[in-house]
Amino acid sequence: MLYQILVIIVAIIAIAIAFRSFKNTRVSLTTFILWVILWLVLIVFTVLPESSAILANIFGIQRGLDVLIIFALIGAYYLIFRLFIKLEKIQQNLTELVRFIAIENEKEDSLNDDD
């Protein structure tokens, strides 16, 4: 089926890009592994659509696709949350840095004044 071929091609490209970024040390090993797992899972569900139905049964949800969408949403929300926390941390670090520079420069200034 066309969509299966498409998904597999996209997944391979995505993994290839991730691998290149990893080799160029732009992404960490953890991110790379997570990314690869995500796309492999997607390939499995595409090639073997019944597998999502099994998962749906386990969770008591009727359709296989629903399970995928629910998990995808939860996963996406989790990622957003993580990003949020990270961003906040970066903001705080930036403030610390700006503060450090400000105070160091001021200290230097007042030392020069005393001379």
Add this chain to the structure above:
Amino acid sequence: MSSSKNNIEIANNSKNNNLLSTGDKSVFLVIPAYNEENALGNLLENLVRFDYKIVVVDDGSKDETYLIAKSIKEKFQNNIFLCKHLINRGVGAATKTGMEDALIHGAKYIITFDADGQHAIEDIEKVTKALIENRADVVIGSRPFKDMPFSKRVANMIMNFITLLFYKVAVKDSQSGLRGYDALVIPKLNIHSDGYGALSEFTREIKKNNLKLEEVEITTIYTPETQAKGTNAIVGFKIFVKMVRDIFR
């Protein structure tokens, strides 16, 4: 001990000549300033006359704030310390920077003061007095709500309510910029917020550390400049969101 006795004497002296400063060299004013070129120059010229030590923190202003502060600092090098945030980080962050710098220069009492000229200089002494006489660790100069324009009054009432709800502290004015701190308590205060939310966080830390709090009434000078900034509805909403998020930390 002798120094605190000294302070009391000084405080008593200053009772006699109300408008003169306490003369205590360890009282530091911290003034966070963001785009305050209109008001800051005048304010600083007036403040140095009272012989206060002043830490000005230019919070990455886009206007001439830094240059104005610098030119005045050149005239009064021993009284003014000037910090520059290379990037704008918010009033809370700037205040904290100023406090740290004041501590480095040996501050015993730190008074925060808004750069826009909304506070009356005479009120500094009111705030300082409660600290020097050891009545309080932290003093909030509260602006009487009856003096405020309607929109500000509503926003500040909401902020007071939120501060009460989240931090269980009832204060008359949770967003006032004129506050005094005993320098010893500053390192205990744990402030995350960079913006106006920091003001409420300071209030929370007062409660958490069981600090002695005193509220003194101060006058507020409302001009078009002082109206433009501060706690309006949008800032209030942002602080609210931040407080909700902090719960999940």
